[in-house]
Amino acid sequence: xxxxxxxxxxxGLSIATISKYLNGGNVLEDNRRRIGAAIExxxxxxxxxxxxxxTNKTMTVGVxxxxxxxxxxxxxxxxxxxxxxxxxxxxxxxxxHDDPAEExxxxxxxxGLNIDGIIVAPTGVTADELTALKTPIVLMDRSIPGLDSVxxxxxxxxxxxxxxxxxxxxxxxxxxxxxxxxxxxxxxxLGYERAFADYNLTVDENLxxxxxxxxxxxxxxxxxxxxxxxxxxxxxxxxxxxxxGAIMAAYERKLKIPExxxxxGYDEEQITKVFDPPVTTVLQPMEEIxxxxxxxxxxxxxGDDNGHPQLIRLKTTLVRHQSIxxxx
Amino acid sequence: xxxxxxxxxxxGLSIATISKYLNGGNVLEDNRRRIGAAIExxxxxxxxxxxxxxTNKTMTVGVxxxxxxxxxxxxxxxxxxxxxxxxxxxxxxxxxHDDPAEExxxxxxxxGLNIDGIIVAPTGVTADELTALKTPIVLMDRSIPGLDSVxxxxxxxxxxxxxxxxxxxxxxxxxxxxxxxxxxxxxxxLGYERAFADYNLTVDENLxxxxxxxxxxxxxxxxxxxxxxxxxxxxxxxxxxxxxGAIMAAYERKLKIPExxxxxGYDEEQITKVFDPPVTTVLQPMEEIxxxxxxxxxxxxxGDDNGHPQLIRLKTTLVRHQSIxxxx
DNA sequence: TTGTATGCGTTATCAA
DNA sequence: TTGATAACGCATACAA
Numbered sequence: 001x002x003x004x005x006x007x008x009x010x011x012g013l014s015i016a017t018i019s020k021y022l023n024g025g026n027v028l029e030d031n032r033r034r035i036g037a038a039i040e041x042x043x044x045x046x047x048x049x050x051x052x053x054x055t056n057k058t059m060t061v062g063v064x065x066x067x068x069x070x071x072x073x074x075x076x077x078x079x080x081x082x083x084x085x086x087x088x089x090x091x092x093x094x095x096x097h098d099d100p101a102e103e104x105x106x107x108x109x110x111x112g113l114n115i116d117g118i119i120v121a122p123t124g125v126t127a128d129e130l131t132a133l134k135t136p137i138v139l140m141d142r143s144i145p146g147l148d149s150v151x152x153x154x155x156x157x158x159x160x161x162x163x164x165x166x167x168x169x170x171x172x173x174x175x176x177x178x179x180x181x182x183x184x185x186x187x188x189x190l191g192y193e194r195a196f197a198d199y200n201l202t203v204d205e206n207l208x209x210x211x212x213x214x215x216x217x218x219x220x221x222x223x224x225x226x227x228x229x230x231x232x233x234x235x236x237x238x239x240x241x242x243x244x245g246a247i248m249a250a251y252e253r254k255l256k257i258p259e260x261x262x263x264x265g266y267d268e269e270q271i272t273k274v275f276d277p278p279v280t281t282v283l284q285p286m287e288e289i290x291x292x293x294x295x296x297x298x299x300x301x302x303g304d305d306n307g308h309p310q311l312i313r314l315k316t317t318l319v320r321h322q323s324i325x326x327x328x
Numbered sequence: 329x330x331x332x333x334x335x336x337x338x339x340g341l342s343i344a345t346i347s348k349y350l351n352g353g354n355v356l357e358d359n360r361r362r363i364g365a366a367i368e369x370x371x372x373x374x375x376x377x378x379x380x381x382x383t384n385k386t387m388t389v390g391v392x393x394x395x396x397x398x399x400x401x402x403x404x405x406x407x408x409x410x411x412x413x414x415x416x417x418x419x420x421x422x423x424x425h426d427d428p429a430e431e432x433x434x435x436x437x438x439x440g441l442n443i444d445g446i447i448v449a450p451t452g453v454t455a456d457e458l459t460a461l462k463t464p465i466v467l468m469d470r471s472i473p474g475l476d477s478v479x480x481x482x483x484x485x486x487x488x489x490x491x492x493x494x495x496x497x498x499x500x501x502x503x504x505x506x507x508x509x510x511x512x513x514x515x516x517x518l519g520y521e522r523a524f525a526d527y528n529l530t531v532d533e534n535l536x537x538x539x540x541x542x543x544x545x546x547x548x549x550x551x552x553x554x555x556x557x558x559x560x561x562x563x564x565x566x567x568x569x570x571x572x573g574a575i576m577a578a579y580e581r582k583l584k585i586p587e588x589x590x591x592x593g594y595d596e597e598q599i600t601k602v603f604d605p606p607v608t609t610v611l612q613p614m615e616e617i618x619x620x621x622x623x624x625x626x627x628x629x630x631g632d633d634n635g636h637p638q639l640i641r642l643k644t645t646l647v648r649h650q651s652i653x654x655x656x
Numbered sequence: 657t658t659g660t661a662t663g664c665g666t667t668a669t670c671a672a
Numbered sequence: 673t674t675g676a677t678a679a680c681g682c683a684t685a686c687a688a
Binding site (some may be wrong): 013014015016017021025026027028031050052053054056057 | 657658659660661664665666
Binding site (some may be wrong): 003004005015016018020022023046049050051052053054055294 | 680681682683684
């Protein structure tokens with residue numbers, strides 16, 4: 001592999017000049033051309049390890065996700081990669097398989113890699129554990145007090161979806177929610193309750209089913225709801241996987257949406273479109289999340305601690321299809 | 329950040345001894361304990377950049393996927409991460425959004441990162457372009473002559489699925505296939521033809537619909553098939569996204585599976601389960617693919633060129649559900 | 657504008 | 673078994 005030294009020898013200039021060229025310093029136009037030609041000729045590539053050793057920056061950030069298999073995170077991950085690349089950073093991705101024990105291990109693993117910053121969608125890790133890493137960190141999707149976070153407005157998201165159901169006449173509205181220890185789940189439940197409060201309706205706690213953020217939970221809790229007497233006239237699923245599981249259960253029971261039951265899904269564009277009619281869905285602004293997270297982290301890695309800890313809350317969209325029937 | 333020097337100072341030993349300790353050399357038991365304690369105390373972490381500069385190995389491999397949004401690749405990606413980690417490697421993931429122009433750019437980008445090896449699921453890149461990177465490379469999912477590749481037995485996969493349809497009495501079997509320039513698509517088409525040949529049946533070329541590997545193609549070609557007169561009695565989709573698109577089309581036409589039409593999907597466990605009955609599907613051994621790819625690449629990065637170029641072909645599984653009706 | 661020289665943290669050689 | 677030291681490729685302070 002060619003080094004700066006080789007380029008220097010080839011051009012007759014010093015390595016300092018070559019380095020200056022590489023880092024945008026002042027170099028005579030004539031020399032610029034010669035250096036450019038030499039780099040081309042020798043196929044010179046920067047040695048990032050050497051540069052990192054010198055600058056104490058690896059230009060790499062670690063991204064830790066609960067799961068790569070959830071389209072929400074997979075998509076965000078792809079977007080983050082683009083934005084980071086635009087800032088000159090590479091990305092190391094890990095997932096902790098929704099396992100809090102693996103979560104902290106992976107975080108320490110990432111930190112041991114000498115990366116410049118971390119983006120994580122946390123589950124069980126604490127603020128103390130994160131600050132102990134002594135690495136710039138921005139949380140995503142889920143917030144922890146005292147840390148920079150980029151999240152969506154979960155309360156408004158569910159509030160608006162449930163309101164949509166209420167104005168269509170629904171009163172017995174089932175809600176399948178994730179583990180309340182995760183901020184997103186807690187907030188989404190809150191959104192449900194607020195919508196009911198807004199219309200002076202009382203919440204039947206039996207209609208709020210708390211489970212995991214996985215397909216099995218969505219399936220199980222949906223069946224529980226359908227087994228109620230009377231069953232809800234509408235159900236709101238509050239995550240991608242819950243949506244998939246709930247739809248499985250509905251179809252297994254031969255229920256037609258919205259004729260037999262109204263339904264609102266979450267985070268799902270693909271599967272819901274498979275149905276006719278497609279399912280009304282809460283969509284989170286993935287690209288915007290990715291961009292906000294990246295830019296905040298880049299600022300932090302650049303030493304700008306302005307406004308820390310910052311909580312950025314982005315708006316969701318309710319994509320209306322015909323999965324909501326009118327009652328009364 | 330504590331360095332070896334700090335550990336040396338703390339223990340009163342030399343940096344050479346600390347380095348030996350870190351790399352498994354001979355160190356007196358008593359000193360081992362003292363060094364271990366010092367490392368703990370000082371929270372010493374290896375500086376990977378310095379080590380990489382010295383050893384000329386970054387212990388990082390690049391993984392380039394057509395898309396992170398396809399569950400098949402997202403899952404494989406998560407598996408590869410595990411296997412690489414077990415070998416001490418980190419992973420940098422990129423996707424090229426199914427765009428051959430971006431594909432080669434991302435490959436060069438990865439190579440410029442001084443990674444030790446590359447895993448790529450190629451679309452348009454040539455053998456020459458890949459060897460020009462002068463980096464150990466193992467292909468995944470799609471093979472290119474002259475390069476190490478880990479693929480599945482696409483011919484047998486489709487052959488067996490189509491055979492299943494044939495023995496159930498189907499003769500007009502639609503097949504939706506990806507771009508034939510991609511080896512997987514070409515081979516899957518071949519599997520279809522071989523199954524017909526095995527039963528001395530002639531292939532109606534109109535029933536083989538060639539399109540992209542995306543949802544839109546699956547949807548469009550499925551509609552084309554359904555518009556035929558007479559339409560096929562069964563359809564085989566040959567990728568995950570094609571499967572999703574085809575199911576969308578079938579549901580839009582209010583067709584029941586298998587009453588109105590028999591169907592075999594590909595690579596899809598989740599969505600197909602949403603339907604009642606679930607859809608018979610060809611499943612590829614993701615974890616096995618990830619493991620084979622990783623281990624072959626690790627061998628290559630270790631300088632073992634034994635048997636290059638190696639073509640590893642793994643068996644798929646036909647997961648039988650009740651989406652195939654019997655005819656005649 | 658260009659060049660000289662130093663050091664980043666580590667590994668590895670060689671001598672002790 | 674341990675230690676002194678050179679070298680990896682680069683960025684940078686400083687001198688020219």
